Amino acid sequence: MVFWRIRSGTENKLSFDDLVRESNSTKEENSQLIKYWERFSAYLLAPRIRKILSRKEQSLEKQKTFYTVINEGKKIKELTESFSNRVKKYYHAVIDAGGSFAQKRHLRLSEKFAANIVSNTKKILSAEEKSLDLIRELTNKISSKETQNRIRELRKVSKEITNRLEDNEVLIGDAVGRIQIESNLVHQYEDIRKYLIDKSRIETGDILLSFKSKEFFGKTAWFRRVLPMITMAMEKSSITHAAVCAQMSGGLKFIDAMIDIGVNGVAIRDFEIRDGEVFVVLRSNINANQKIMLLGAMRKYIQEKSKYSVLKLAGLLPTMVLTSLTSIFSGGYKQIPNFMGERKSEFFCSEFVNQVFLEAGVMLTPKSRYGSTVSPPDIATSPYLKFIGLVFKDSERTEEIVTRYFKKKKVKI
Numbered sequence: 121m122v123f124w125r126i127r128s129g130t131e132n133k134l135s136f137d138d139l140v141r142e143s144n145s146t147k148e149e150n151s152q153l154i155k156y157w158e159r160f161s162a163y164l165l166a167p168r169i170r171k172i173l174s175r176k177e178q179s180l181e182k183q184k185t186f187y188t189v190i191n192e193g194k195k196i197k198e199l200t201e202s203f204s205n206r207v208k209k210y211y212h213a214v215i216d217a218g219g220s221f222a223q224k225r226h227l228r229l230s231e232k233f234a235a236n237i238v239s240n241t242k243k244i245l246s247a248e249e250k251s252l253d254l255i256r257e258l259t260n261k262i263s264s265k266e267t268q269n270r271i272r273e274l275r276k277v278s279k280e281i282t283n284r285l286e287d288n289e290v291l292i293g294d295a296v297g298r299i300q301i302e303s304n305l306v307h308q309y310e311d312i313r314k315y316l317i318d319k320s321r322i323e324t325g326d327i328l329l330s331f332k333s334k335e336f337f338g339k340t341a342w343f344r345r346v347l348p349m350i351t352m353a354m355e356k357s358s359i360t361h362a363a364v365c366a367q368m369s370g371g372l373k374f375i376d377a378m379i380d381i382g383v384n385g386v387a388i389r390d391f392e393i394r395d396g397e398v399f400v401v402l403r404s405n406i407n408a409n410q411k412i413m414l415l416g417a418m419r420k421y422i423q424e425k426s427k428y429s430v431l432k433l434a435g436l437l438p439t440m441v442l443t444s445l446t447s448i449f450s451g452g453y454k455q456i457p458n459f460m461g462e463r464k465s466e467f468f469c470s471e472f473v474n475q476v477f478l479e480a481g482v483m484l485t486p487k488s489r490y491g492s493t494v495s496p497p498d499i500a501t502s503p504y505l506k507f508i509g510l511v512f513k514d515s516e517r518t519e520e521i522v523t524r525y526f527k528k529k530k531v532k533i
Contacts, residue, residue, distance in 0.1 A: 135220075136220055136299070139217040145206070147503070153203055157285060160192055163189075164251075164274070165274065172185045173189070173255070186259050197249065204241045207237045207241055210234055214231055214299075215231065220302065226298040226301065226302055233291040233292070233295045236291050237288050237292060241288065247280050247281045247284070251278065251281070254277065290489070290490070292486075297486075298501050300503060301501060315507075316512060322365050323365070324366045326403050327473060328362070328374070328400070328401060328402075329361070329500055330359065330360055330361035331397070331398045332358060359400070359500050361376070361496060362472075364414070364476065366415065366418075385467075395513065399510070400500065400507075402499070402500075402505040402506065402507060406477075410480045411480070417476040417479040421476070427466045470495050470496045470499055471493075473499065483504060484499060485499060485504065486503070
């Protein structure tokens with residue numbers, strides 16, 4: 121993952137390496153819990169099992185099925201209780217490592233998401249206990265109507281548990297990405313220099329995130345400063361644009377959704393770095409077939425002349441606020457759709473990047489499962505992407521300029 125600025129040395133109770141390991145272990149355990157629950161739910165709600173448990177008369181088959189279901193349900197509940205203890209430990213680990221967070225926004229969000237995971241897991245345990253109670257009730261002598269009511273309630277509870285486990289996946293994934301960024305902040309120019317790469321190392325399908333320094337806004341024409349400044353204000357981030365790269369016969373190209381002189385929408389552009397701009401290169405774990413699908417999706421939107429949506433970009437801030445408020449009250453993660461723009465043929469930059477990867481069968485960020493409301497900083501903090509390097513303008517690859525761009529308090533992610 122990415123480093124973003126020179127970090128001052130700060131002592132803390134827990135090293136970032138320990139926190140990264142704790143984060144990844146928590147994420148892995150939640151993923152396993154999702155798989156266990158999905159298998160159990162599929163078995164429990166299979167027509168044959170429902171039919172056996174719903175029989176009024178007692179039989180050996182019903183007794184065996186009941187004990188199998190109850191025992192499996194108890195095992196999953198024990199796994200969830202173990203996971204609950206882990207997420208509490210994870211929450212305290214984030215707090216213990218708090219002194220090393222250079223960007224307090226990451227600390228605040230990581231603590232918030234960890235607290236939400238703890239709260240959400242308590243509700244999962246409660247729902248699992250309720251499902252076991254409903255299964256026990258099915259074995260009693262109840263009417264056909266009552267039996268159907270219990271089955272409907274089981275489906276509802278099962279869906280709630282699945283949704284909350286998936287909420288945890290998003291919350292943990294977001295926190296892991298932020299912690300990885302913080303753990304890789306560097307101390308001096310010698311560390312930064314090893315991340316500088318030539319554009320020849322960029323491959324088809326790589327994602328470029330545009331970081332704009334203060335120098336960019338001092339050297340660039342006003343009409344090219346407006347949209348990045350709006351994006352920075354909304355996102356509280358120096359990452360203002362996202363694009364996909366493709367190596368073509370004419371050289372390296374951008375494929376992105378943007379608005380500029382002569383461009384309004386999805387287009388292919390020549391690779392260009394402006395003064396004061398740095399490209400962060402990220403790479404997804406994409407196979408050859410998915411890369412073909414990715415190129416096909418981008419070609420489709422170019423041919424359809426899909427437009428850039430300023431309206432959707434403007435709707436990003438209220439959408440983020442509402443999502444945050446809803447998530448607080450739900451105790452999990454609830455993505456609110458962007459109500460400012462509903463046209464699927466129009467995009468802002470990171471929405472386009474997220475969409476073409478989804479069509480290729482690749483989830484770029486933990487939030488991608490909920491739709492298109494993905495911002496450039498969401499891509500920057502994604503734990504699903506590998507950091508490749510930084511691309512500077514050739515004339516700006518000096519120690520003095522590189523260090524100035526990444527000095528403390530000059531970069532926000």
